[in-house]
Amino acid sequence: MTATADAEAAANELMPLAEYLGSVLRRLRALPPLDLDLTQAHGNVLAHDVLAPHPYPAFDQAAIDGYAARWEDLAAAGRIGSHPSFGAFEAGLRPVRLNVVGDLGAASWRPVRLTPGTCFSVAAGAPLPIGADVVVPIHWTDQGMAAVEIMHAPKRGSGVRRAGDELPVGRVLASAGAYVTPAMVAVFAASGIGHVVVRPSPRVVVVATGDELVDVGRPSQPGQVVDANSHALTAAAVEAGALAYRIGICDDDPEGLRGLLEDQTLRADLIITTGGTGTGPGDMLRRVLSRRDHGRGVVEFTDVALCPGATLGFGTVGGEEVPVVCLPGEPGAALIGFEVLARPVIQLLAGAEPVFRPGVKAHLLETVSSPGGLREFRPAHVAERRGGGYTVQPLAGGPYTLSGLAEANGLLVLGERVTAAAAGSTVDVLLLDRRR
Known part of the structure; x- marks a missing residue:
C-alpha cells in the first residue's frame, strides 16, 4: 500500500467535521434571557421580537x-x-x-x-x-x-x-435573534422603549496548558514555548461577541488543572482550553478531562477529519456542567479549531442565528493541493470582482497557517474529497469579519 493510500485509509477513520459539529451543537442551548437597559444591550442578541409601543414620530x-x-x-x-x-x-x-x-x-x-x-x-x-x-x-x-x-x-x-409615518404602533422593530446595533438602539429609544430582553454575552474563560509554556515578551527557545494561544483565543472570543477572560498558563499538574477548572465554572458559561489534546506522555489535559468523576461531567476527545488540527474535545466540567471546548496546542490549528468549533458554540450560547460565518462562492486564482480525506480550512484573501462575484487568493497554509491567518480576510474550504483545486475553479470561502 502506498503512502497516499495509507493516509487516505487513516483519514477514513476520522469523524466528518459536519457530523461532529452537529453532535456538539445539539447538546447546547442559548443562555437564559436577561432584561437590560438600552445602553447595556448593544451587541447582544434579542431574545424576543420587539414591537413599537408608541408611534414614531410621536406627533405631527x-x-x-x-x-x-x-x-x-x-x-x-x-x-x-x-x-x-x-x-x-x-x-x-x-x-x-x-x-x-x-x-x-x-x-x-x-x-x-x-x-x-x-x-x-x-x-x-x-x-x-x-x-x-x-x-x-x-x-x-x-x-x-x-x-x-x-x-x-x-x-x-x-x-x-405625520405621527406614526415611519413606525406605527405594533410594527416589529427588530426580530428575535438580531444583534442590537446602535441604529436599533436609537429606534427603540425613539419609540419609547427603555429596556429590551436579550441573551447575555457568554462569559468565556481561556486556559493554556503545558509545562513548556512561558508568557509573552520573550522568544521561544528549546524547552520553552511562548503562549501565543491564550492571547489569540481570548481576542477571538471577544470578536465573536463574548466577554472573554484570559486565565493564562496552567502547568501539566492534574490536581492543579482540576482545581483551576472547578474554580472557573463559577464565573464561566464556556471554558476554552488549548494544548494537551493528543495522546503523548505530556498531554495531561486529555487524561484528566476524559476521566468521568461522578456528577462532574466528562470531555470526549474526537479525531475529526479537519486540517489543520485533527483532535478536538468537547464536554462539560464541574458540578454545574459548564461546557468546555478543547483545542490543539499548535497556534494555527488552535485558531482554525476556534473558527470551526468554539465560535459556533459561542454564537449558539448567545442566541445568534446563524451560528456559522457567512460563505460565498469564489473564483480561485491559484491552483492548490489538499490532503485527501480531510476538510481543509486555508487562509485566503477574498476580493469582490468589478462585474460581480468574488475572487480568492490562497495564502500560506499547512505548517504556516498562523502567518497566513494574520493576512487573511477569508478561509478557503476544501472538502474531504478534494485533493487539488485548479486555478479558475469555483470554491467555497468563509468570510472573516475583519475590519480593514
Whole structure:
C-alpha cells in the first residue's frame, strides 16, 4: 500500500467535521434571557421580537425649517410672467402673502391652530399647528417675520411628518435573534422603549496548558514555548461577541488543572482550553478531562477529519456542567479549531442565528493541493470582482497557517474529497469579519 493510500485509509477513520459539529451543537442551548437597559444591550442578541409601543414620530411635526401653512392658502403662488415689483424675488413669480402669527420650536408644547391667511414660522421637529398640512422651505420665501411672501406652492404634505409615518404602533422593530446595533438602539429609544430582553454575552474563560509554556515578551527557545494561544483565543472570543477572560498558563499538574477548572465554572458559561489534546506522555489535559468523576461531567476527545488540527474535545466540567471546548496546542490549528468549533458554540450560547460565518462562492486564482480525506480550512484573501462575484487568493497554509491567518480576510474550504483545486475553479470561502 502506498503512502497516499495509507493516509487516505487513516483519514477514513476520522469523524466528518459536519457530523461532529452537529453532535456538539445539539447538546447546547442559548443562555437564559436577561432584561437590560438600552445602553447595556448593544451587541447582544434579542431574545424576543420587539414591537413599537408608541408611534414614531410621536406627533405631527415639521420636517424642515420654514413656514407651516394651509395648502389652500398657497395654491395661488406660481408663475405669471414678469413683475418688476418683486425686488429680490425671481422675476416671473407671483407671491402669496401670509401673516406670521407665531414661532414654533422643537420645545414648543402648547397646541396652536391656523386660521385662513396665516402661518407659523417653524423649526424642524416642531409640533405642527392644527390645520397645517404643508411646510414651505425658507428659501422659497422672503423670510419675513410679521408677514411672509411665498413664491412657490409645495405639494400638499410637503415638509410634514405625520405621527406614526415611519413606525406605527405594533410594527416589529427588530426580530428575535438580531444583534442590537446602535441604529436599533436609537429606534427603540425613539419609540419609547427603555429596556429590551436579550441573551447575555457568554462569559468565556481561556486556559493554556503545558509545562513548556512561558508568557509573552520573550522568544521561544528549546524547552520553552511562548503562549501565543491564550492571547489569540481570548481576542477571538471577544470578536465573536463574548466577554472573554484570559486565565493564562496552567502547568501539566492534574490536581492543579482540576482545581483551576472547578474554580472557573463559577464565573464561566464556556471554558476554552488549548494544548494537551493528543495522546503523548505530556498531554495531561486529555487524561484528566476524559476521566468521568461522578456528577462532574466528562470531555470526549474526537479525531475529526479537519486540517489543520485533527483532535478536538468537547464536554462539560464541574458540578454545574459548564461546557468546555478543547483545542490543539499548535497556534494555527488552535485558531482554525476556534473558527470551526468554539465560535459556533459561542454564537449558539448567545442566541445568534446563524451560528456559522457567512460563505460565498469564489473564483480561485491559484491552483492548490489538499490532503485527501480531510476538510481543509486555508487562509485566503477574498476580493469582490468589478462585474460581480468574488475572487480568492490562497495564502500560506499547512505548517504556516498562523502567518497566513494574520493576512487573511477569508478561509478557503476544501472538502474531504478534494485533493487539488485548479486555478479558475469555483470554491467555497468563509468570510472573516475583519475590519480593514
